[in-house]
Amino acid sequence: MSKRDPTLMSGVPELVLLRLLAQREMYGYDIARALKLLSHEALSLGEGVLYPALHALEARGLLRSRSRQVEGRMRIYYQATPKGRRRLERLAANWRRMSEGVERILGAHHD
Amino acid sequence: MSKRDPTLMSGVPELVLLRLLAQREMYGYDIARALKLLSHEALSLGEGVLYPALHALEARGLLRSRSRQVEGRMRIYYQATPKGRRRLERLAANWRRMSEGVERILGAHHD
DNA sequence: CAACTATACCTCGCATACCGAGGTATGAAA
DNA sequence: TTTCATACCTCGGTATGCGAGGTATAGTTG
Numbered sequence: 001m002s003k004r005d006p007t008l009m010s011g012v013p014e015l016v017l018l019r020l021l022a023q024r025e026m027y028g029y030d031i032a033r034a035l036k037l038l039s040h041e042a043l044s045l046g047e048g049v050l051y052p053a054l055h056a057l058e059a060r061g062l063l064r065s066r067s068r069q070v071e072g073r074m075r076i077y078y079q080a081t082p083k084g085r086r087r088l089e090r091l092a093a094n095w096r097r098m099s100e101g102v103e104r105i106l107g108a109h110h111d
Numbered sequence: 112m113s114k115r116d117p118t119l120m121s122g123v124p125e126l127v128l129l130r131l132l133a134q135r136e137m138y139g140y141d142i143a144r145a146l147k148l149l150s151h152e153a154l155s156l157g158e159g160v161l162y163p164a165l166h167a168l169e170a171r172g173l174l175r176s177r178s179r180q181v182e183g184r185m186r187i188y189y190q191a192t193p194k195g196r197r198r199l200e201r202l203a204a205n206w207r208r209m210s211e212g213v214e215r216i217l218g219a220h221h222d
Numbered sequence: 223c224a225a226c227t228a229t230a231c232c233t234c235g236c237a238t239a240c241c242g243a244g245g246t247a248t249g250a251a252a
Numbered sequence: 253t254t255t256c257a258t259a260c261c262t263c264g265g266t267a268t269g270c271g272a273g274g275t276a277t278a279g280t281t282g
Contacts (some may be wrong), residue, residue: 010121012209013269016216029230038219042212047269051232073230074266092217098123099210101153105127106203108149124240138257159241162261184248184259226281230256232274239268247262 006066013045013053017021018088022080029075030053054078062087124156124164126206129199132174135189139165140186165189173198 020031021068028050035046045053057063062084080088131142137163147155156164168174173195176187191199 039212042208101150
């Protein structure tokens, strides 16, 4: 069925993947490293999340990939499609909205 | 097995429930309303999330409840236990950490 | 040359979280 | 008497995240 919106809970992996791959072409291993680095270790996608997520996003037309041989090793480079970018905008807006909501609740003292 | 930590994705419902109920005693319907209000509609826990979550948290000793009859209607009031408050601290710290991580990735231009 | 480490990909199956839809019952208002 | 707001509840589906495990190559080190 047609993929309902990520509701409350995050879909953070989808979000950050699209964000990275909207910026530039990257391959799996690369993404994992970048994610740890950029988020100061706060985020880390294990391979059991990463690869299935990449495949799913590609199948949905949000990413496209090309394989390249680099120094004997095979790499699959992904980047966001236009559709993926549009999706990213939606997800990012959503995420900010909900994260601000959480922040308000964490911050307030509700007497 | 013993309940692994909420990993990447949020466990936002658990977090916000504990936060509200660390502050004051509330009952289900009340919580739903407060949540919408405080978060400016950004968060809304449907009853299919809310009640099971409350039961689960109570079963884990993070909340305790008492029933009261108010104007003919039965209400079950919940509040956070000390253990629940400690859990809240952990979850809140976790959430900030990961939300900052996401923010960094959303914000940066990764050239 | 054997081991080991880093790179690079992959899948399977478990657990659990979240959600919508549906169900019950009361009191007040129309 | 019907409807609305209050107030609770459960069931079943789905997807999602995750760990563990598996393959293979290139380079390093003893």
